[in-house]
Amino acid sequence: MVSYLIIGGSIGALGAVEGIRRLDSHGETVVVSEEQSLYLRPSIGKYLEGKLDEESIAFGSNHLWELNKVQVLRGTRVASLDAERKTVRLEDGRSIAFDRLPLATGSSPIVPKIEGIEKAGVHTFGGLSDIQAIRGELPRARSAVIIGGGLIGVAATETLMNRGKQVTVVELRSWLLILLLSQEAAAVLERAMRRCGIDILNGLSMKKIERKRDRPLELGGVLLSDQRRIDANIVVAAIGVTQRIELARQAGLKKNRGILVDRFLETSIPGIFACGDVAETPSFFDARNQVVALWPFARLSGRVVESNMAGGKMEYSRSLPMSAVHYFNLPIISAGYSVQTAPEGSEKLCSSSANAHLEVLLLSDRLIGFTLVGDGEPAGLFLNLLRSRIQISDIKDSLLDSGFSFAHLPESLRKRTVMEVWA
Amino acid sequence: MEPRIKVAQNRPLSMAIQCHHCTDPACVNACLAGAMYKDEVTGYVVHDRAKCTGCLTCLATCPFRAVVYKGDVSSKPWKCDFCSGLDVPACVVNCPNEALVLEEVES
Numbered sequence: 001m002v003s004y005l006i007i008g009g010s011i012g013a014l015g016a017v018e019g020i021r022r023l024d025s026h027g028e029t030v031v032v033s034e035e036q037s038l039y040l041r042p043s044i045g046k047y048l049e050g051k052l053d054e055e056s057i058a059f060g061s062n063h064l065w066e067l068n069k070v071q072v073l074r075g076t077r078v079a080s081l082d083a084e085r086k087t088v089r090l091e092d093g094r095s096i097a098f099d100r101l102p103l104a105t106g107s108s109p110i111v112p113k114i115e116g117i118e119k120a121g122v123h124t125f126g127g128l129s130d131i132q133a134i135r136g137e138l139p140r141a142r143s144a145v146i147i148g149g150g151l152i153g154v155a156a157t158e159t160l161m162n163r164g165k166q167v168t169v170v171e172l173r174s175w176l177l178i179l180l181l182s183q184e185a186a187a188v189l190e191r192a193m194r195r196c197g198i199d200i201l202n203g204l205s206m207k208k209i210e211r212k213r214d215r216p217l218e219l220g221g222v223l224l225s226d227q228r229r230i231d232a233n234i235v236v237a238a239i240g241v242t243q244r245i246e247l248a249r250q251a252g253l254k255k256n257r258g259i260l261v262d263r264f265l266e267t268s269i270p271g272i273f274a275c276g277d278v279a280e281t282p283s284f285f286d287a288r289n290q291v292v293a294l295w296p297f298a299r300l301s302g303r304v305v306e307s308n309m310a311g312g313k314m315e316y317s318r319s320l321p322m323s324a325v326h327y328f329n330l331p332i333i334s335a336g337y338s339v340q341t342a343p344e345g346s347e348k349l350c351s352s353s354a355n356a357h358l359e360v361l362l363l364s365d366r367l368i369g370f371t372l373v374g375d376g377e378p379a380g381l382f383l384n385l386l387r388s389r390i391q392i393s394d395i396k397d398s399l400l401d402s403g404f405s406f407a408h409l410p411e412s413l414r415k416r417t418v419m420e421v422w423a
Numbered sequence: 424m425e426p427r428i429k430v431a432q433n434r435p436l437s438m439a440i441q442c443h444h445c446t447d448p449a450c451v452n453a454c455l456a457g458a459m460y461k462d463e464v465t466g467y468v469v470h471d472r473a474k475c476t477g478c479l480t481c482l483a484t485c486p487f488r489a490v491v492y493k494g495d496v497s498s499k500p501w502k503c504d505f506c507s508g509l510d511v512p513a514c515v516v517n518c519p520n521e522a523l524v525l526e527e528v529e530s
Contacts, residue, residue, distance in 0.1 A: 043474075045476075046476045052456075052476070056473065056474045299453075300452055323480075324478055324482070326476075326479050331492070333482075335483070376482055379483040380486055380489075384486035405429070406438065406440050407436045407438055417486045421445035421447075422443070
């Protein structure tokens with residue numbers, strides 16, 4: 001029997017391994033990953049661009065992966081989980097009994113149901129196998145269509161543009177990154193993309209994927225909902241992700257979109273935890289649980305899980321959506337509520353210029369969210385204020401000044417910040 | 424190359440902001456590319472520019488606004504590296520008011 005059996009081989013699992021190390025646990029730990037190599041998922045785009053090599057995107061020594069007596073079973077899938085008997089059966093027939101188990105199975109890209117999509121030539125943009133498949137098609141491809149203008153879609157757009165392809169983004173909704181950005185903020189991004197030669201088609205969907213008449217194995221183009229036809233030799237589907245809850249469902253764990261966990265990240269069955277994209281954790285703002293499928297939280301939640309599995313009582317800092325990306329030379333950083341999700345009565349402060357749009361949301365003079373496009377510099381201070389939940393009526397007028405600095409934070413928060421980081 | 428230190432001013436308050444090389448750094452925990460790490464020997468928070476993808480998550484999570492990004496050609500941020508290679512950091516050596524001092528304290 002192993003002490004800790006971690007299902008999943010990405011950042012949630014890494015956080016869990018870090019958690020073990022902190023407690024200097026001697027328990028045997030096994031990681032089961034269906035991937036052959038363990039790599040940094042957010043770096044795959046730069047890998048396809050040739051800006052990072054295989055070594056740079058691997059979980060390296062910085063990540064303590066190979067330390068701590070962790071055995072990694074690569075290319076291995078779990079067939080079933082028996083929560084009562086605390087046993088996992090692998091697809092190769094082996095069984096592993098465990099004492100504690102975190103599910104860090106993550107999420108996987110949704111493949112839309114479109115005529116013609118089942119044949120080769122349509123890709124998702126979630127893992128190394130996608131990247132290798134796209135790379136194989138680059139030499140003979142001139143153009144690409146990306147279905148979906150979310151974070152992954154915009155990432156795929158930039159990557160394929162940098163590989164010299166003519167790229168069109170097709171987004172069903174009215175503007176790009178609609179879950180993060182207001183229309184004004186998204187307009188800054190869309191302008192920058194169009195300047196780079198990207199076609200953006202909002203309010204449309206894809207109806208059909210067509211092969212070339214003379215070479216039926218190759219993609220020729222796509223047909224859109226307005227009957228328009230666009231040339232495309234590569235199609236990337238980036239319409240969202242779905243939480244990988246199959247094992248949890250089958251083991252009888254409580255679930256919603258993700259696996260429901262308490263503030264210690266334990267599932268409805270004691271001894272079984274969940275972390276990362278697959279976990280639905282208590283929200284920072286209210287009593288509801290929420291899936292935050294974002295990298296930094298996956299690592300931290302993994303750590304909390306492992307501490308608690310090892311007998312600790314570490315409370316998860318609650319899920320606060322935060323994302324930072326940098327596309328088309330624009331920093332795009334957001335956290336907390338967005339204009340679309342903000343509760344009634346919240347106040348919006350705004351600052352706009354040709355190449356930047358900054359928004360801060362307040363409720364009862366407390367910062368509850370921000371969106372920065374084109375200038376990300378104050379993000380860390382805003383996140384600090386958001387987490388602190390303190391009232392900032394006396395500094396709110398200077399929040400969006402270019403000189404807003406640590407010296408503008410209330411003295412109590414400055415002191416607390418310094419004490420915390422050196423604790 | 425960019426300066427790795429900034430002066431935060433809110434008159435009459437004025438303070439130098441550089442990396443605090445935190446015990447459990449938010450930037451390291453959040454880095455999407457495994458480029459930010461804490462050197463186990465020196466305790467410094469180090470930025471591996473070769474691995475960095477320039478996503479700016481470090482900048483978004485630093486509670487001091489100590490990560491510097493100027494939109495330079497590399498599109499990657501800069502941070503204080505404690506002037507590795509120098510005995511005393513340049514900011515300490517050059518502070519005309521001797522307001523910055525290097526002192527080892529018991530933790």
